[in-house]
Amino acid sequence: MKKIWIVGSLGHMGQALIRLLDMMEYELYETDKDELDITDEHAVSLFMHRNRPDVVINCAGYHPSAGAAQSETDMAYKVNAVGARNLAQSAESIQAKLIQISTDDVFSSASDTPYNEFDDVNPVGLFAKSKYAGEKFVIQLMTRYVIIRSSWIYGIGKDFLNEVLEAAADPQISTMELLNNDRAVPTSAAELARVVKFFIDNDHYGIYHAVCSGGSCTRLEFAKEILRLAGKEDRLTVTVKDGTPEKYSVLDNMMLRLTGIEEPSGWRETLASYMKETGGLE
Ligand SMILES: NC(=O)c1ccc[n+]([C@@H]2O[C@H](COP(=O)([O-])OP(=O)(O)OC[C@H]3O[C@@H](n4cnc5c(N)ncnc54)[C@H](OP(=O)(O)O)[C@@H]3O)[C@@H](O)[C@H]2O)c1
Numbered sequence: 001m002k003k004i005w006i007v008g009s010l011g012h013m014g015q016a017l018i019r020l021l022d023m024m025e026y027e028l029y030e031t032d033k034d035e036l037d038i039t040d041e042h043a044v045s046l047f048m049h050r051n052r053p054d055v056v057i058n059c060a061g062y063h064p065s066a067g068a069a070q071s072e073t074d075m076a077y078k079v080n081a082v083g084a085r086n087l088a089q090s091a092e093s094i095q096a097k098l099i100q101i102s103t104d105d106v107f108s109s110a111s112d113t114p115y116n117e118f119d120d121v122n123p124v125g126l127f128a129k130s131k132y133a134g135e136k137f138v139i140q141l142m143t144r145y146v147i148i149r150s151s152w153i154y155g156i157g158k159d160f161l162n163e164v165l166e167a168a169a170d171p172q173i174s175t176m177e178l179l180n181n182d183r184a185v186p187t188s189a190a191e192l193a194r195v196v197k198f199f200i201d202n203d204h205y206g207i208y209h210a211v212c213s214g215g216s217c218t219r220l221e222f223a224k225e226i227l228r229l230a231g232k233e234d235r236l237t238v239t240v241k242d243g244t245p246e247k248y249s250v251l252d253n254m255m256l257r258l259t260g261i262e263e264p265s266g267w268r269e270t271l272a273s274y275m276k277e278t279g280g281l282e
Helices: 012-020 041-051 070-093 126-141 160-169 189-201 219-230 254-259 267-278
Strands: 002-007 026-031 055-058 097-103 145-150 175-178 206-209 237-240
Touching: 002 012, 002 041, 012 026, 012 189, 026 041, 041 070, 055 070, 055 189, 070 097, 070 126, 097 126, 097 189, 126 145, 145 189, 160 219, 175 219, 189 267, 206 254, 219 237, 219 267
Parallel strands: 002 026, 002 055, 055 097, 097 145, 145 206, 175 237
Antiparallel strands: none
């Protein structure tokens, strides 16, 4: 039985993977910050050598707030870069495969064409820079790695979907003002987990973009679609703060296509079935 270590197991991706991966087929090790902090190099190495997983999936991440203080800056690099380094060097020492979940935020140049894996990155901001530093450590230290970049992941846990639905459920709130109106692709953690499973089972390596298909949307359009599906369009008016620039970080799943790997389903259909199954508030 293949041994899989899910790191950051309580987040959206960790939970989606635990649901998807059959315990009869895989032996799962699940850790989150409380059991194993990936910034602790010694603890990572000890766990790795004690359990000798075949595949390590790094779903851990730290998202600093806007205008972060120095302590948050350090923490972002500690988790997103040094944590990834700790996992990479330790996984390499036992010849394990590492699947690193990364972000569309590594792109930020003005564009109206989706970014593929061959486009130059341009990480701007603390989160983007620290995640990109994590990617670089993985590439430098590992032989068998997969970096999967995705965007606007939703599923079990707190996310934008919850924020919109909670605001719509609050009788005190009638409008919600968005502070950014980025354009990207909403991607369900369950759909992304199917892509991760492919890489667990198959030996393909390198950088892959994996977002839901069916085009992109702005934050405002995403919020409106959530409200429409919940039948709450009349309950909450969503607006965008005046003068908010639209950052473009739409990913193209080019490497999935070129390698013949099934792409995640359309974002609208996936969102609709997720809302139908869960009410959007898992
Ligand atoms: N969500 C998105 O829209 C999005 C988009 C693109 C890429 N990503 C990246 O994709 C990955 C998975 O995303 P996600 O949405 O599943 O993230 P998530 O829901 O925020 O989950 C991340 C998990 O990692 C844990 N964690 C934080 N610091 C840790 C540490 N030092 N050691 C061990 N675990 C730690 C978190 O615990 P706490 O909650 O207690 O801190 C949390 O349970 C992350 O790397 C994220 O950066 C996310």
